[in-house]
Amino acid sequence: MSDKAIVTENLSRRFGEILAVDQLSLTIAKGEVFGFLGPNGAGKTTTVRMLTALIAPSEGKAWVNGIALGRDDTAIRKSVGLLTETPGLYEQLSAARNLEIFAELYEVADVAGQVEKFLRMLGLWERRNDQAGTFSKGMRQKLAIARALLHEPAIVFLDEPTSGLDPASARLVRDFIKLLKAEGRTIVLCTHNLDEADQLCDRIGVFRTRMIEVGTPAELRRNLFGRRVAFHLAEPAEVYLPLVQSNPSVTEALAVENKLLLRLADPETENPGLVRALVQAGANVQFVGELRHSLEDVYLQLVKEDDNE
């Protein structure tokens, strides 16, 4: 278990008739940033709540930091940090007071030191004596993030850390998450923001009640779409279609105006030959480039396939 931060086995949770999480089996390594990607109501928050020992699973098992869920939940709570979906600050108390309370509850040895450290890191030090209720949405979110980290947890759960933030604040929070990763913490990130997941996550789980697909962002793209290459020509591409289609390594070919769009297993080795053949046939090749799918395409495709099943 030593290199595993989180292990779940057939973890399920129902709310009456509603099945919120269905048979989730997953392993997250220490130091990994794992993204939960899924539409509204997918069960992301429910999963996080189970793994932070806030609600009990209906079925299945899980180990967090090597501790079995339901065995010693206090120990689990001590070893993880949670950014809840809504910040839930004590609005009438100052920013510093909000953090002091949680530092004490998390049994932090140097309360004042940790509070100062995180207030400074997140750019809230100047406003430490202001009531949290007077803070902007972004500042509240940052305060809530600080609150989740006071006890330097090995695993950090972040439930939609950048939702509702302006681009600059979102950027700051993302940079902060990168910093946490660099410190070797395990991070579980729930998000709807695909670029964010793409930038931050080592692996992504596309999730809707059950796990649809898990992999690195690159793997998800490749498995789903293969790799596509575009050849830009100076003339209409249509005439060269039979030529490329006759090549056995091309699994799919499409001509759109001056472009040939090909699906290839291994573009690095196939491309030079294809370019040569095209030039010999009289084509004026202007550019050759790989078509990258945005993660959004991947995600929408996965969810669509899941709908069709």
Added chain:
Amino acid sequence: MNKIRTIIRKEWAEVFRNKMVVSVIIFLPLLFTAMMLAFLYFTTTSSSSADALAMELPEQFAALCGEGEELADCVTSYIMTQFLVMYIFVPLIIPINIAAYSVVGEKTHKSLEPLLATPISTMELLLGKMLAAVIPAVLATWGGFLIFVAGTVIITGGFSLIGTLLNVGWLAAILVLGPLLSVLSVCFCLMVSSRVNDPRVAEQISSVIILPVMVLLFGQIIGFLVFSSALAWLLSLVALILDAIMMFLCVQLFARESILTRWK
């Protein structure tokens, strides 16, 4: 222990910002104290009013007076004794307000989830919330009571009336039974607020059902029986046992999970 202190300090930092709650804590005991002292003032300055009251007193009440006592003095001290009951019940009324407010606050700010995510036990959380409500209520009541004692000494110009009023029974009742009953009412309020979906309902259920029940139960006993120190200790013991049962139930019924998930 430290976590309980943290919770108490947090509760107070919030509660004492609420003018409504603070004024209940301060004015309720003061109001009762002022009423009692005013009554005392008028009966001692015009003896005719005490005599008038004495005429209307039913016989069994007069029978409670000792042999050879002036009827008027007897009436005054008897009525004052009845008033003293308020110092047992005020610490029962005030904290419901505080406890319900603390639960309302947590639920509306959605601050319960991060709180429950910390390694705090249910027992620590509830003890913290309970003490945060009970302590100010009891202290404010005792403060009012001290003013009452001082005022009585000044108005009557001596210690004789206060001496008759304050036997061991009453002291035990005010110093021990009152706080114990206070714990009981707060526990009930916390229990209800952790179970119902709307925190306002908790306050209503607590003040509409539990208060009258407790006032009737204990009030009747105190009013109709001669209030001896033995009775005060007996009632305190009963209250202590009820406290323990109630606290146990409160922790058992505080379903962390449904509080989190049911409240939207």
